[in-house]
Amino acid sequence: MRICVALLALACVVAGACTPAAAPSATTSPSVHIKVGIQGVGGPLEIAYRRGYFAEQGLDLEEVPFNSGAEASQALATNQVQVGSGSPNAATFNALGRNIDLRIVGDWSHVGSPTDTTLALLVGKNAQDNIKSVADLKGRKLAILGAPGNVGDFFMARALQGSGVSLSDIQVSYLGASDILAALANGAVDAITINEPLGTQAQQQFGAKLLVPAGAVMNGSELSVLEYSPDLANNTDAATGFMIGYLRGVRDWNAAFHDKQGTADVVNLLVQYTPIKDANIWTTAPAWYVEPNGKINVSDLQDQLDFQIQAGQVKSPPDLSKYVDSRFAEQAVQKLGAQ
Incomplete structure (x- = not known):
């Protein structure tokens, strides 16, 4: 695998490059080359690669950076890359509605426990005396991180349920990662919806206060999913082999950050092989949740699609059953055992 992209926050898209590092040796020579489209953090993927899990499956990986989900989806559909991740947002749903051909094959990240702040609503320091509840x-x-029609809208709709207030009653703007923190710091906005x-x-540097964690209102909801190109999906051995390697990385990630087992080794690996060189970031920021068996929350994907349709963000709704394919996760779990 050639590392071509800086792995930053789940909320951030990165298009930088870094010096390629030597790939781990495999017990057998890798025979299948797979390009992986990267838009944000690939923590479990990076663990799996560095520990040789893909090479053990006869796979040689190359990471390819993308600046947007639309760009990555098009590359997947045309087999320019064979693996990627995407969010269940309006852009993805509209692409599927236009028959952009890709397969949703596993969980990449989801909202975990009721206190999970992987996605959260925060109040700025200067507004905390006046904002005590979502009402x-x-x-x-x-300010919502990202573009209109993203999962932040879905989260806010859930957070506002029963309050007598809707998004139309709030002055909503959509900002990128650097702009949203600046707007919070200078008081240009009163509250933000943001990822870890x-x-x-925002809390440590700018005095923001947590108002609603996503775990309290959308527990189990998908934040991003693992996707395959049609060509890879048709190569059952390679597709299943990738899933086996990926899920091993997922389980190491969960053990390190949620079970606190082997944390130091995993943090050292991530510090060594990603541009996030501050181990404190890896150990203090809440880690996102990934389903250890790769199971997709299909009902939640449908809920998010229905929400975006009602919000007018999706014009030609796709039939999700045509794109969700759980075969490879199921086959991988047969090899690895369930967790």
């Missing part, structure tokens, strides 16, 4: 957001300025580790940064 107090009426008439206030809220940016949420931890």
Whole structure:
């Protein structure tokens, strides 16, 4: 695998390059070359690669950076890359509705426990006296990380349920990672919806206060999913082999950050092989959750699609059953055992 992209926050897209590092040796020479499209953090993927799990399956990986989900989806559909990840947002649903051909094959990240702040609503320091609950957001300025039609909209709709306030009652803007933190710091917005580790940064550096963690209102919801190109999906051995390696990395990730087993070794690996060189970031920012058996929350994907349709963000709804393919995760679990 050639590392071509800086792995940053789940919320951030990176298009930088870094010096390629030597690939781990395999017990047998890798025979299948797989390009992996990267848009954000690939923690479990990076663990799997560095520990040789893909090479053991006869796979030679190359990481390819992308600046947007639309760009990555098109590359997957045309087999320019064979593996990627994507969010269940309006852009993805609209692409599927236009018959962009890809397969949703596993969980990449989801909302975990009721206190999970992987995605969260935070109140700025200067607005905390006036915003004590979501009902107090009426008439206030809220910035949501990303573009309209993303999972942040779905989260806010869930957070506002029963409050008597809707998103239309709030002054909503959509900002990128650097702009949203600056807007919070200078008081240009009263509250933000943001992912980790940016949420931890906002609290530690700018005095933001947690109002609603995503875990409290959308427990189990998909934040991003693992995707295959049609060509890879048709190569059962390679597709299953990739899933086996990936799930081994997922389980190491979960053990390190959620079970606190082998944490130091995993953090050292991530510090060594990613541009995030501060071990404190890996150990203090809440780690996202990944399903150890690769299981996809299909009902939640449908809920998010229905929400985006009602919000007017999706014009030609896709039939998700045509794109969700759980075969490879199921076959991998047969080899690895269930967790």
